[in-house]
Amino acid sequence: MLLSDQGGQTAAAKIPRPATLRESVIEAIQELIVSGQLRPGQHLVESELAGLLGVSRQPVREALQQLSGEGWVDLHPGQGAFVHVPTLEEADQLLAVRALLETESARLAAKHTDEQGVRRLRELCSHGIAAVKSDDVDAAVATNSELHALVTALSGNKVLAELASQVARRVRWYHTPVARQRGMTSWEEHTALIDAIEAGDERRAAKIMREHTEHTRVSYMEQRENEPVEPAPSKPVRRRRPRQLG
């Protein structure tokens, strides 16, 4: 029970629960956002999403509220939900926080180094390297998330792990385009990190993780500066359906 729900995907056991509609809706909307079908700043009309997903408004409302708590959408009271517009500044700050949390996690993981944990880390690492070699970016990103999640789990601090996972989910939104650019380098750093954890070298593990996350941040910032997104409307306006003829 302790770590079963940390990995999320790792614990596929238990029961393939039918899951509540709310959870399904959450995942569906997340998918729509990361896939770009819902653009940043777009007004999310509850009834529309409800119709699209074939459910009622209530699960959609609840999903939007949870997504708001996780930073995916912004909830303007009385106005509705809008897909969050990721700022350059915010991405920078988010990645900085991630660096902070994960650095500490790595330090703690090295402190209570755990043979079985290290083994699982190595497994994930080889999966990730395989994914990069076969040019499967999605799999690489997913494995990357799992690996980082596992490191935080190994820190032994559940609160820290949960918080880091929350931040990581948001980072993942930005991460995909960077993954290809970073490519194999990232996984070499992972390997070094695991070595440090296995050796129980807190200082080195922390250092590597800090540099690793910092590299990702720099990569992201460079990428973004090369491809400036079009300036979104500063005031998100409620979209209006074209009037019906007749």
Place this chain on the structure above:
Amino acid sequence: MLLSDQGGQTAAAKIPRPATLRESVIEAIQELIVSGQLRPGQHLVESELAGLLGVSRQPVREALQQLSGEGWVDLHPGQGAFVHVPTLEEADQLLAVRALLETESARLAAKHTDEQGVRRLRELCSHGIAAVKSDDVDAAVATNSELHALVTALSGNKVLAELASQVARRVRWYHTPVARQRGMTSWEEHTALIDAIEAGDERRAAKIMREHTEHTRVSYMEQRENEPVEPAPSKPVRRRRPRQLG
């Protein structure tokens, strides 16, 4: 807009918004929890809360879900909401995370030291000292929260500030009983912290904040060991209304 919703209570300006029912319900339930009217592990029946607060079930549901995201209640699918049972271990970890976040905040605040910010910090500090002298624990705790929130806001990293505020809210649940014990000592440390921030001494500010939060943690742990709470039922059971006669 930038910092207005950081303090919560500080920004009483803006609009005396009628606020959505959901938000009111959230605050009401939080209040019921911290005041102890809702005991840890207790089953929260939606219809009951709805009746108590004079609203329908929907706002209550939404409030419970948000509170679940913030760690106040645990949501068991198909079973309902239960007031979170704070573990000793969890409190320890929570305070450790707070230490991490606020240490970094203090460092950053010292980095971009800001005259006006320092002035506001000193104001809060004197308020807090006055509260302690007049033995007003609630005011002291509130002012303490505000001060810490302001430090995180001065860090300039909004994501960090938001996260720290989230953690701080949970800490506050545990903090009240410790406040009296720590008393004036805590505020002397605050003064030293502000001095360091004003001087722009990152290292010293971080050090003071780390020790400060560590003192709180130790205080809390000592207090808890002296007064072990009764072991809550490990399996939260759905409360059952006594059967109607006839």
Place this chain on the structure above:
DNA sequence: GGACGGTATTCTGTAGGCAGTCGACGAAAA
């Protein structure tokens, strides 16, 4: 031609209601 106010429309926020599900209690069997 531009600005302003009225109106219509759309969406959110909330309420109430129904079916599914989970747990508890009690009876029957071993």
Place this chain on the structure above:
DNA sequence: TTTTCGTCGACTGCCTACAGAATACCGTCC
């Protein structure tokens, strides 16, 4: 007496419906 099964009650999850709020459209007036 202990275990197992059936039944009942209550609560959650979801859907539908209604009232209020906010905004865009459009005609009128200056």
